[in-house]
Amino acid sequence: MSDELTPRGSLTCRGCGSDGLVSVLDLGRQPLSNEMALTTTEPSPTFPLHLRVCPACGLGQIGEYVLPERIFGAEYPYLSSVSTSWLAHAGEYTRHMTEELGLTEGDLVMEVASNDGYLLTQMRDAGMRVLGIEPALQVAEIARSRGVDTVNEFFGLALAEKVAESHGRPRLIAANNVMAHVPDLQDFLAGLSHLCDDDTVVTVENPSFVTQMQETQFDTIYHEHFSYLSAHAVAAATRDVGLELTRVEKLTTHGGSNRYWLTRTGAREAHPSVAEVVAEELAAGLLTPELWEDFADRSRAVIRGLRTWLDERHAAGRTVAGYGAAAKGNTLMNAADVRADDLVLVVDGSEAKQGKFLPGSHVPVAAPSELAAAEPDDVLVLPWNIAPEISRLVAELTPGAACWIAVPEMREIG
Known part of the structure; x- marks a missing residue:
């Protein structure tokens, strides 16, 4: 393990900090799934791909072998707008959150890992002020070309402090399919917490780890996905950063996902869905070998x-x-x-x-x-x-x- 960047994901849970992670599925050494080769002879460097689970909080996770700057660098090839179904999902999210939160013209909506502006263009067209945060340079430039103000940096507490000072605190922060991509989960959550006031809602969308296991969706395990989330694990990970899980919505995207609503601790009464989904996860065997x-x-x-x-x-x-x-x-x-x-x-x-x-x-x-x-x-x-x-x-x-x-x-x- 001498080549690992940190012990998170292989020795220590990156969510709750517990040790004693349990080996579940070793997929051997694999190349980075989005690191495309330019020729047939170009070698593809490989790294261990080994899923472990925290028996305390149920967070699925893999070890750290490559810096995010390499995975999500300038030539990161994934573009959200390529999928018509994903664009439709973004449109439905825009309508849903506008209605649920009573968003009005001029409210600030921010997205972490905003990709090519697939979502924020729709929020902008609905009258909101928008700000994207996207670390992949070429992808960020596409968003800017579409008129979406985009910060080309990795998100964490340090960036959140700068963004809060320059833009204020948003009414809504979307963090769709990004929380799993973060090696330092606590720094990421601390950044979200810093951007929140009592009126802010953070929504985190990610495939359900329980569904992934039930439906044999092991192919969602790759080096970009450092963590595999459940409501139980998200609730545990947020406890020490001033955030709490206050609602869970079930989605059909990515074979079965959850949308986790995070708010400042004590700012919003927890919806019954939180206890319901956690109970379902435990009944399904989230914490059982x-x-x-x-x-x-x-x-x-x-x-x-x-x-x-x-x-x-x-x-x-x-x-x-x-x-x-x-x-x-x-x-x-x-x-x-x-x-x-x-x-x-x-x-x-x-x-x-x-x-x-x-x-x-x-x-x-x-x-x-x-x-x-x-x-x-x-x-x-x-x-x-x-x-x-x-x-x-x-x-x-x-x-x-x-x-x-x-x-x-x-x-x-x-």
């Missing part, structure tokens, strides 16, 4: 299932392509030892990924318009969380191909 072990066994079965399916396709002379150069897909394919001769190509709508090669497998990434020319018999949809959207695209581009997903098991979709 039985659920962890069953999840690990099913995950290994999915990996074997994909490998067998690909071998059968190859033996039958069928051409297989992939759709979606998603990070989760790279975890799955590297765990199953997928190589470039298994998939003829993977297509993706993000121009930042096109013309490159998937990390580890070195499968080429092309634009969706190139799918038909590959004449695939089968198309493996890697971002299964938006499979309905992708299956419609596949049907338009190459109507004769069968569409498949591998998680939670190999099955054809239509």
Whole structure:
């Protein structure tokens, strides 16, 4: 463990600080899921990918081997606006929070990890003042080009102090699918706390760790995701920073997510949903080895299932392509030892990924318009969380191909 940056995630819980983390699923050494190769011969450096769980608070987590500056640097390729379903989700969030909080024109709405402005453009169009915080330079520049004021820095307490001084305290802070990406969770939460007054609501969206285990969604484990959240773990992590969990909303995004409402301690009465969801998590076995072990066994079965399916396709002379150069897909394919001769190509709508090669497998990434020319018999949809959207695209581009997903098991979709 001498090459680890800190003991968080492997020896010490980054949420509650407890030790005694339990090994649940070791996926071996894997490359960074979004670190695309430029050539077929470019090596993909690998790092341990090992899920552990805190038996005290139930936070799932992996160790720290790479600085966030490398993972989320200038050329970070993920763009939220590529997915039409995610844009629709942002629109629904804008309407929902505007109504719930009574947001009015001129109220400040901030988003941490604001990506390409996919959400804040909609908040701005609804009349709110907006400020994004996005560490990836090229992505931040896209947001700025759309008229979204964006701070190009990593978020933590030090930045929160500067932002509070220059912009004041917002009515709403969105932290969607970012809290899992933070190695120093306590510094991140302290920054959110500093930005809050008694009228501020912070919403944190992330896949439910319990759902991930129940639905065998092990491919969401990759180096960008330092933590795997539950209501029980979020409540524990916020206790020492002046925040408390006061509401939980269940979402369908990413295969089953939760939206956690955080507010200043004592500022808002807790909604019954907090106790309800925590009780559901404990009843499902969040803190029990039985659920962890069953999840690990099913995950290994999915990996074997994909490998067998690909071998059968190859033996039958069928051409297989992939759709979606998603990070989760790279975890799955590297765990199953997928190589470039298994998939003829993977297509993706993000121009930042096109013309490159998937990390580890070195499968080429092309634009969706190139799918038909590959004449695939089968198309493996890697971002299964938006499979309905992708299956419609596949049907338009190459109507004769069968569409498949591998998680939670190999099955054809239509």
